[in-house]
Amino acid sequence: MGNPTGAMVVIGDELLSGRTRDSNLHYLAGELTRVGIDLREARVVADDHAAIVAAVRAMSAAHDHVFTSGGIGPTHDDITADAVAEAMGAQIGPRADAMALLQEHYDRQGLPFNEARQRMARIPEGATLIDNPVSVAPGFSIGNVHVMAGVPKIFEAMLAGILPTLTGGAPLLSQSLRVLRGEGEIAAEFGKLAAEYPDLSMGSYPFNLNGAFGTNLVIRGTDPARLDAAMMQLVRLFGEPQ
Amino acid sequence: MGNPTGAMVVIGDELLSGRTRDSNLHYLAGELTRVGIDLREARVVADDHAAIVAAVRAMSAAHDHVFTSGGIGPTHDDITADAVAEAMGAQIGPRADAMALLQEHYDRQGLPFNEARQRMARIPEGATLIDNPVSVAPGFSIGNVHVMAGVPKIFEAMLAGILPTLTGGAPLLSQSLRVLRGEGEIAAEFGKLAAEYPDLSMGSYPFNLNGAFGTNLVIRGTDPARLDAAMMQLVRLFGEPQ
Numbered sequence: 001m002g003n004p005t006g007a008m009v010v011i012g013d014e015l016l017s018g019r020t021r022d023s024n025l026h027y028l029a030g031e032l033t034r035v036g037i038d039l040r041e042a043r044v045v046a047d048d049h050a051a052i053v054a055a056v057r058a059m060s061a062a063h064d065h066v067f068t069s070g071g072i073g074p075t076h077d078d079i080t081a082d083a084v085a086e087a088m089g090a091q092i093g094p095r096a097d098a099m100a101l102l103q104e105h106y107d108r109q110g111l112p113f114n115e116a117r118q119r120m121a122r123i124p125e126g127a128t129l130i131d132n133p134v135s136v137a138p139g140f141s142i143g144n145v146h147v148m149a150g151v152p153k154i155f156e157a158m159l160a161g162i163l164p165t166l167t168g169g170a171p172l173l174s175q176s177l178r179v180l181r182g183e184g185e186i187a188a189e190f191g192k193l194a195a196e197y198p199d200l201s202m203g204s205y206p207f208n209l210n211g212a213f214g215t216n217l218v219i220r221g222t223d224p225a226r227l228d229a230a231m232m233q234l235v236r237l238f239g240e241p242q
Numbered sequence: 243m244g245n246p247t248g249a250m251v252v253i254g255d256e257l258l259s260g261r262t263r264d265s266n267l268h269y270l271a272g273e274l275t276r277v278g279i280d281l282r283e284a285r286v287v288a289d290d291h292a293a294i295v296a297a298v299r300a301m302s303a304a305h306d307h308v309f310t311s312g313g314i315g316p317t318h319d320d321i322t323a324d325a326v327a328e329a330m331g332a333q334i335g336p337r338a339d340a341m342a343l344l345q346e347h348y349d350r351q352g353l354p355f356n357e358a359r360q361r362m363a364r365i366p367e368g369a370t371l372i373d374n375p376v377s378v379a380p381g382f383s384i385g386n387v388h389v390m391a392g393v394p395k396i397f398e399a400m401l402a403g404i405l406p407t408l409t410g411g412a413p414l415l416s417q418s419l420r421v422l423r424g425e426g427e428i429a430a431e432f433g434k435l436a437a438e439y440p441d442l443s444m445g446s447y448p449f450n451l452n453g454a455f456g457t458n459l460v461i462r463g464t465d466p467a468r469l470d471a472a473m474m475q476l477v478r479l480f481g482e483p484q
Contacts, residue, residue, distance in 0.1 A: 187358030
């Protein structure tokens with residue numbers, strides 16, 4: 001549809017062991033839809049250097065923007081910055097402005113700015129810092145890769161800081177129609193309609209609510225006039241809009 | 243750790259547009275942890291033939307088991323079976339036993355077994371059907387790839403049917419310690435402990451609950467004696483177990 005494309009790399013053992021349920025992908029998906037960046041793929045990988053390098057490298061080559069979450073804290077399992085540096089062919093080391101931010105933060109709290117905390121100032125050369133209004137330790141952007149924290153509140157705040165700096169496209173719009181018929185009954189006509197509108201994406205999602213079977217039909221696209229036209233045909237085929 | 247490895251491929255535009263929040267990855271992660279299959283990676287892809295083929299092929303080559311969710315219904319956007327067939331180099335067509343199951347199901351309900359519904363009997367050659375106790379339309383296993391529905395209730399029921407047929411390993415166990423100190427304060431000693439136990443995985447997860455900052459320290463592994471030993475050292479370093 002001509003919009004820039006995006007991918008996400010979600011990093012953390014805790015997501016693959018079932019300890020934690022990720023919410024950053026869902027949040028990012030909604031925000032990118034709003035600004036017109038077409039999220040095409042997400043990969044969830046463990047706290048494993050080679051796995052992070054491979055995923056970031058592949059996604060960076062294939063898409064306009066890559067968003068990562070997780071692995072930028074002070075502990076031994078926080079290895080994202082080093083892995084992203086390797087993926088992007090950059091050197092990495094402590095950076096003066098990040099050191100200063102953190103030093104001031106811990107001084108203010110009366111906490112030691114120890115070696116572990118200093119690790120959070122390791123930033124690949126050539127990167128731009130991403131502001132962290134929640135807990136100071138910054139994220140960073142290098143090339144087309146935007147590296148953010150895994151804690152949802154911090155991820156969301158960092159994303160809010162960088163989204164206005166990215167060139168999006170036309171927002172992805174959607175309209176939906178709720179039909180009290182099974183997918184199998186509407187499939188033939190819905191498929192024909194989808195074929196008539198190759199510039200739109202049409203999906204059907206069955207539901208069963210208090211014993212009532214039905215299907216949500218969803219049309220997505222960037223051109224409001226085309227969406228309206230398809231929606232009118234859909235309503236003519238299957239019922240009233242909601 | 244010697245356990246078989248697993249990967250997941252989650253299929254659906256609705257997850258990448260932000261319409262739907264996936265829950266199958268989190269569910270699968272918990273179940274695989276229980277049966278001793280080490281989930282290493284997950285990929286979320288759109289309803290796009292080439293994207294599904296590429297993800298299934300890569301994950302099937304890299305891991306012992308691949309679990310997919312989504313895209314096996316009757317509508318035009320349900321293209322998983324064909325994509326998996328191509329990824330695994332198999333022919334695909336309507337299969338007699340799947341047709342019979344579905345025919346009987348729709349006859350019983352007095353609903354037409356139309357062309358769209360017959361698409362759900364398209365199964366790659368050489369596959370084994372996966373039972374669907376919720377809505378009959380089967381999933382299937384071909385090679386090391388297990389193809390299941392996206393609707394959580396059906397995904398979970400299908401998974402319950404196949405897990406006992408897979409060879410797992412030692413269940414991945416975990417113990418955790420909640421510490422009312424920031425990650426940056428425990429990082430150095432926690433990192434040293436992790437280095438002493440290369441057979442265990444240790445992670446730290448900061449939290450902020452009603453203004454109290456703290457860190458959950460988690461140790462994972464398959465050998466209960468090693469877990470106990472590491473946990474005793476952790477308690478000696480940082481406090482009481484909970």
